[in-house]
Amino acid sequence: xxxxxxxxxxxxxxxxxxxxxxxxxxxxxxxxxxxxxxxxxxxxxxxxxxxxxxxxxxxxxxxxxxxxxxxxxxxxxxxxxxxxxxxxxxxxxxxxxxxxxxxxxxxxxxxxxxxxxxxxxxxxxxxxxxxxxxxxxxxxxxxxxxxxxxxxxxxxxxxxxxxxxxxxxxxxxxxxxxxxxxxxxxxxxxxx
Numbered sequence: 001x002x003x004x005x006x007x008x009x010x011x012x013x014x015x016x017x018x019x020x021x022x023x024x025x026x027x028x029x030x031x032x033x034x035x036x037x038x039x040x041x042x043x044x045x046x047x048x049x050x051x052x053x054x055x056x057x058x059x060x061x062x063x064x065x066x067x068x069x070x071x072x073x074x075x076x077x078x079x080x081x082x083x084x085x086x087x088x089x090x091x092x093x094x095x096x097x098x099x100x101x102x103x104x105x106x107x108x109x110x111x112x113x114x115x116x117x118x119x120x121x122x123x124x125x126x127x128x129x130x131x132x133x134x135x136x137x138x139x140x141x142x143x144x145x146x147x148x149x150x151x152x153x154x155x156x157x158x159x160x161x162x163x164x165x166x167x168x169x170x171x172x173x174x175x176x177x178x179x180x181x182x183x184x185x186x187x188x189x190x191x192x
Contacts, residue, residue, distance in 0.1 A: 008029075008032050008033050008034045009029060009033045009034070009054045009055055010033070010034045010036055010052070010053045010054045010055070011025045011028075011029070011033045011034065011035055011036060011053060011054065011055045011056065011057055012036040012037075012038050012043075012044040012045075012047035012048060012052070012053035012055070012056040012057075013025060013035060013036070013037065013038060013044050013056065013057045013058075014038055014039070014040055014041045014043070014044045014058070014071075014137060015037060015038075015113075015136070015137035015138065015139050015140060016037050016137060016139035016140040016142075016143055016161075017035065017037055017139060017164060018138075018139035018142060018143075018157065018158065018160050018161035018164040018165065019037075019137055019138055019139040019140075019157075019158075019161070020059070020090060020092060020138060020158055020182060021057050021058075021059060021184065022035050022037075022139070022160075023090055023158065023160060024057045024059075024088045024090045024182075024184040025057050027088050027090060028057065028086060028088050028186055033055075036052070036053050039136065040070075040074070040136075041058055041070050041071045041073070041074035041075075042074045042077070044056045044057075044058060044074070045058065045074045045075060045077070045078050045082070045187070046078075048078075048082065048187055048188060048189055049078055049081055049082070049189065051189070054188060055085065055186055055187060055188050056186070056187050056188075057088065057184045057185075057186055058071045058074060058075055058184060058185055058187065059071045059115075059182050059183070059184050060072055060075070060183055060184065060185050061182065061183040062092070062115060062119065062180070062181070062182045062183075063092075063177055063179065063180050063181045063182070064118070064119045064175065064176055064177050064180055065115055065118045065119060068115055068182070075185065075187065080190070081189065081190055082187045082188065082189060082190055083187065083188055083189070083190045083191070084185050084186070084187055085186045085187060085188050086185070086186040087183060087184065087185055087186070088183070088184040088185075088186065089181050089182070089183050089184075090181060090182055090184065091179075091180065091181050092119070092175065092180045092181055092182050093158070093159070093172065093173045093175065093180065094112075094116055094119060094120055094138075094156050094157070094158070094173070094174050094175045094180075095156070095157065095158065095159050095162055095169045095170075095171065095172050095173075095174065096110065096123075096154055096155075096156055096169070096170045096171040096174055097142060097145070097154060097155050097156075097157060097161070097162040097167035097168060097169050097170060098145065098151060098153065098154035098155070098167060098168060098170055099145065099146065099148075099149050099150070099151055099153075099167060099168070100166075100167075100168050101151055101168075102151035102152075102154065102168065102170065103151075103170070104127065104170050104171065106151055106152060107129075107130055107151075107152060107153070107154045107170070108129065108130070108131060108152045108153070109130070109131045109133055109152065109153050109154070110124075110130050110131070110132055110133065110153075110154045110155065110156055111132075111133040111134070111135040111141040111144070111145065111153070111154075111155055111156075112132070112134075112135055112138050112141045112155055112156035112157060113134070113135060113136065113137050113138050113141070114134040116138050116156050116157070117132045117134065117156060119175045119176060119177075119180060120132075120156060120174045120175055120176065121176055122176045123171070123174040123175075123176075130154075135155075138155070138156065138157035138158065138161060139157055139158070139161040139164070139165075141155040141156070141157060142155040142157040142161040142162060142164070142165045142167055143161075143164075143165050145165075145167065146165035146166055146167050154170065155167070156174065159172070
């Protein structure tokens, strides 16, 4: 008996599993999709262009920091070959997380995507001993912190990433604005 083809849409996104973009995929396709993590926004767009993915979900605007320039640039490079199919507006609540047993007072370095760190400026001002370090993505930062098991290192990411990578949440909703959100666009190849 032949295997049935996978009928779930393949959706590329920038980052690791547990990223906010993966949550946007779940919101757009509540019946399921196959998330395809990519190392960059350009790679996520290219996956659609090459037919590896049926769609990509790319962040373009955040309530706190405004335009997501890297996402917009990736879309602009391929705009004649792509169609915008939908938009997803996802509430964004950022968590400070670290390995089991870590404390806020004991943390020294906190890594995350630069856009996520920019959404938490007030938190970092109140906790001046924390050094924010830019990472390629939120969930990747969480994965890396979990693997290192260094209680002086933390990450800023979603509660989903904390759960996925086995980290404890030290502080929830550390974003500067409680009504924080990110707007994502869903793209596919033109004419598909």
